[in-house]
Amino acid sequence: MTATAPSPQPSISGSTRLYAVVGDPVAQVQSPGLLNPLFADQGLDAVLVPVEVRPDDLEQVIRGLQRIGNLDGIFVTVPHKADAARLADRHSRTVEIAGTSNVLRRETDGRWFAENFDGAGFVAGLARAGHEIRGSRVALAGAGGAGSAIAAALLTAGATRIAVTDPDRPKLDALVGRLARYWPGRVHAVAEPALNDSDLAVNATPLGLRSSDPLPFPPEALAPGAAVADIIMKPHETPLLRQAAALGHHVHHGIDMLKGQVEFYCEFFGLRAPGTG
Structure with a gap:
């Protein structure tokens, strides 16, 4: 060897x-x-x-x-x-x-x-994987740092509805209020994930970093053909994504969000984008 x-x-x-x-x-x-x-x-x-x-x-x-x-x-x-x-x-x-x-x-x-660039990178990763965002209905778990940027980017990309959940109700209401000023009627705070009529379900919480974490939402409640995305990068295959894949859903990994951000970071810091010579 x-x-x-x-x-x-x-x-x-x-x-x-x-x-x-x-x-x-x-x-x-x-x-x-x-x-x-x-x-x-x-x-x-x-x-x-x-x-x-x-x-x-x-x-x-x-x-x-x-x-x-x-x-x-x-x-x-x-x-x-x-x-x-x-x-x-x-x-x-x-x-x-x-x-x-x-x-x-x-x-x-x-x-x-x-x-x-969390949101822009997330959307870029979805686009590279062939997921259609325009006209989609999204269930988003997490109104924190990444979730807020992802929600704004998905709305910018044409998502027609985003239903957001977060246990921190003041943080959730503040995010929905900010987004509603730009996209009235398209974003909603909900107590439970709106899974059965969503095209895409996103985990933007830290749940999944530890093996003992509960799932952020039950993927079995999703309609057939819905996609499931997780922003957790390590482990690569989170429990949520493993269970969603076993149910036949398309899954999208957390590392794709970071890969989608690299070109934005390069422009931000005045570097050459990968592959541009």
Whole structure:
């Protein structure tokens, strides 16, 4: 058997530009595995590292990172996306609508700009997999950081109805209120997932990160032909997706959302998109 050559490690120097991805936990994050090879392929002296931050420490850590002179960007994952948006100086329209951010960029004037590509990446991944969004009815579990951006992106892409559930009723009502200003009559807060008449059911909650987690919704309640998407990236095959596939539903994996975001991140940070030479 021939030994497999180890993957090249990033070369860290005094001129290395830094990026951080903050979350709690961070063991599941996949962005370093996608973006560090991209930096290497483009000959960039840059590295993205995971940083585990408890919610009570988030502001102190973000403020500290923002003061590091060679740190150009901060990626944000669960559960910090709403709080991170408030720690930026400027916000995109998507962040204003969703109320959450998944990436911050240092501007030339030293201020920090917040954007959220969760929704755009999720929709791009669905489109690449051949799922039709325009005219679809969606059941969405989760009104948090990713769920809010996904809801806005699905509505922008032409979903006719999104029924959103979340145990945090004030957070749910706030999201529906923001979305309704832009898409009146197309988004609804519901106590239970509206599964039996949905074309697509989305888990945008953390349920599935741990093997002991309950399912976010029962896939057996979906109509035949409905698709099920999960934003959990690790494990790749979540219990929800395994059960949905066993029932004959089309399934869409969490890593596809991140893959769908890579081109947006490249444009955001002034990098070449993969495959563009």
